[in-house]
Amino acid sequence: MTRTVSxxxxxxxxxxxxxIALGVAxxxxxxxxxxxxxxxxxxxxxxxxxxxxxxxxxAA
Numbered sequence: 001m002t003r004t005v006s007x008x009x010x011x012x013x014x015x016x017x018x019x020i021a022l023g024v025a026x027x028x029x030x031x032x033x034x035x036x037x038x039x040x041x042x043x044x045x046x047x048x049x050x051x052x053x054x055x056x057x058x059a060a
Contacts, residue, residue: 008058015051022048 022044029037 008055011051011055011058015048015055018044018048018051 022041025037025040025044029041
């Protein structure tokens with residue numbers, strides 16, 4: 001993944017927003033189990049994981 005991060009604060013904000021989106025997707029899946037919601041949870045989890053990996057790489 002190649003991207004320019006203007007600051008760690010921006011990256012941290014993106015992580016927080018992605019984590020909230022993951023919670024929303026999980027809630028939707030819990031209330032209405034479907035293949036579409038399962039896919040959305042997987043996408044949201046992958047987004048959070050990717051951002052966390054990037055954050056760890058920047059911190060190192």
